[in-house]
Amino acid sequence: MKADPVRFGVALIAVASGSAAFSVSFRALLAAAYLHIFGGRNVVEAFEGLSVPWRFAVPAIGGLLAGSVSMLRRSNPQNVSNVMEAVALGNVHLSLRATAQRVSQSWLAIAAGLSIGREGPLIEFGGTLGAAIGRVAKLPLRRVRALVAAGTAAGFAAAYNTPFAAVLFVLETIIGIAALEAVIPAVAATLIAAMFTRALAGGGPIYGARAFTTTSPWEFASFAVVAVLGALVALTFKRTLALAERLFEHGRLPQPWRSAAGGVLVGLAAMRLPMVVGNGYEPLNQLLDGALDARLLLILLVAKMVVTSGSVGSGIPGGIFTPVLLAGGIVGSLWGQFTALFWAAPAAHIGSYALVGMAATTAASIHAPLTAAVLVFELSGDYAIALPLLLVTSVAIVVSRAFGAVSVYEAELNRRGLMWHLTLDGRDVEQWRMSK
Numbered sequence: 001m002k003a004d005p006v007r008f009g010v011a012l013i014a015v016a017s018g019s020a021a022f023s024v025s026f027r028a029l030l031a032a033a034y035l036h037i038f039g040g041r042n043v044v045e046a047f048e049g050l051s052v053p054w055r056f057a058v059p060a061i062g063g064l065l066a067g068s069v070s071m072l073r074r075s076n077p078q079n080v081s082n083v084m085e086a087v088a089l090g091n092v093h094l095s096l097r098a099t100a101q102r103v104s105q106s107w108l109a110i111a112a113g114l115s116i117g118r119e120g121p122l123i124e125f126g127g128t129l130g131a132a133i134g135r136v137a138k139l140p141l142r143r144v145r146a147l148v149a150a151g152t153a154a155g156f157a158a159a160y161n162t163p164f165a166a167v168l169f170v171l172e173t174i175i176g177i178a179a180l181e182a183v184i185p186a187v188a189a190t191l192i193a194a195m196f197t198r199a200l201a202g203g204g205p206i207y208g209a210r211a212f213t214t215t216s217p218w219e220f221a222s223f224a225v226v227a228v229l230g231a232l233v234a235l236t237f238k239r240t241l242a243l244a245e246r247l248f249e250h251g252r253l254p255q256p257w258r259s260a261a262g263g264v265l266v267g268l269a270a271m272r273l274p275m276v277v278g279n280g281y282e283p284l285n286q287l288l289d290g291a292l293d294a295r296l297l298l299i300l301l302v303a304k305m306v307v308t309s310g311s312v313g314s315g316i317p318g319g320i321f322t323p324v325l326l327a328g329g330i331v332g333s334l335w336g337q338f339t340a341l342f343w344a345a346p347a348a349h350i351g352s353y354a355l356v357g358m359a360a361t362t363a364a365s366i367h368a369p370l371t372a373a374v375l376v377f378e379l380s381g382d383y384a385i386a387l388p389l390l391l392v393t394s395v396a397i398v399v400s401r402a403f404g405a406v407s408v409y410e411a412e413l414n415r416r417g418l419m420w421h422l423t424l425d426g427r428d429v430e431q432w433r434m435s436k
């Protein structure tokens with residue numbers, strides 16, 4: 001029976017509007033908590049205003065509360081990988097009750113300064129809302145799957161205000177129609193052709209000239225170094241996260257004490273380094289302005305990987321997207337500061353390298369080069385950085401795959417017994433098979 005397009009259109013509007021409203025509410029409640037409870041405009045400012053004992057205690061208490069929520073009512077575990085399964089296989093068993101529970105855990109943990117990203121609950125809520133509205137509207141399975149994908153895109157767009165990157169995230173990561181075997185050569189060909197065209201015919205978009213800010217074509221070799229370093233940092237980040245998850249899983253601590261232990265780890269770091277709390281948004285802004293010195297950046301990089309791995313590994317639901325962006329920004333900034341010692345660089349040199357590093361680590365983490373490139377492009381709004389972004393995302397993924405690494409989402413699927421295989425001749429549902 002053919003689905004009613006009006007019914008589907010109304011459902012789509014409801015999913016998009018609901019996802020956006022949820023995101024606004026989630027952020028507003030966090031801002032209110034930071035302001036009225038801690039007296040700060042954001043999580044880092046709030047922790048900087050706390051005494052040292054409270055910097056330790058608040059994340060521990062928040063982790064304990066978040067872990068306690070998971071004990072209130074047992075529900076099937078659910079995360080972004082379930083959204084991927086729902087879209088790809090049609091196993092649309094996303095529970096609003098489970099999502100509400102996980103969102104509550106995430107909010108408590110984020111409010112208390114634990115190092116997790118906000119995009120996780122926003123993406124999961126959008127996908128689950130799409131499934132729920134599709135069921136209520138009695139839409140056929142293919143339409144419900146489309147609503148889950150749409151809700152996921154809406155959640156991503158609401159998290160970062162990057163609409164093009166949100167669409168690409170769904171296409172490359174959630175649906176997986178863009179095979180790396182095709183994307184990487186296409187990006188490489190585009191990069192080479194564009195470099196030749198700009199060298200011979202001039203730079204800038206065809207509808208108006210824009211300034212191209214790289215100091216020399218040879219600087220692309222420097223960007224490639226950032227890509228390699230970013231891929232290695234992303235690989236280290238993922239392995240640290242996997243190690244933390246194994247340690248917590250094989251440990252004897254039950255919930256909620258397991259989550260409290262994750263909070264203790266954050267608290268210990270925050271006693272000396274308050275900017276380590278939260279998802280990393282605040283120090284990332286300072287970093288892009290070139291306001292942090294190399295020694296502090298190195299300490300922050302190590303601390304952020306450790307506390308994020310502890311926060312996520314302890315069982316608290318949340319994303320790692322923004323912490324990964326911060327790690328990449330640090331790598332790029334450090335390399336930018338190093339190269340500035342050897343050639344004259346414009347004032348925005350270090351910030352530009354930080355943006356390139358952000359794209360490199362993101363691409364190496366999620367194995368979605370277009371998403372990573374467009375995400376940073378939209379975050380920066382700088383046309384001149386387009387070619388460097390294409391270069392570093394492709395190189396970073398090639399390096400990551402050379403080490404046998406998989407994306408963070410594919411790793412989660414593998415843990416759940418699903419293997420993702422996408423090739424040029426692959427097809428939608430046939431891309432999936434149960435692992436032995």
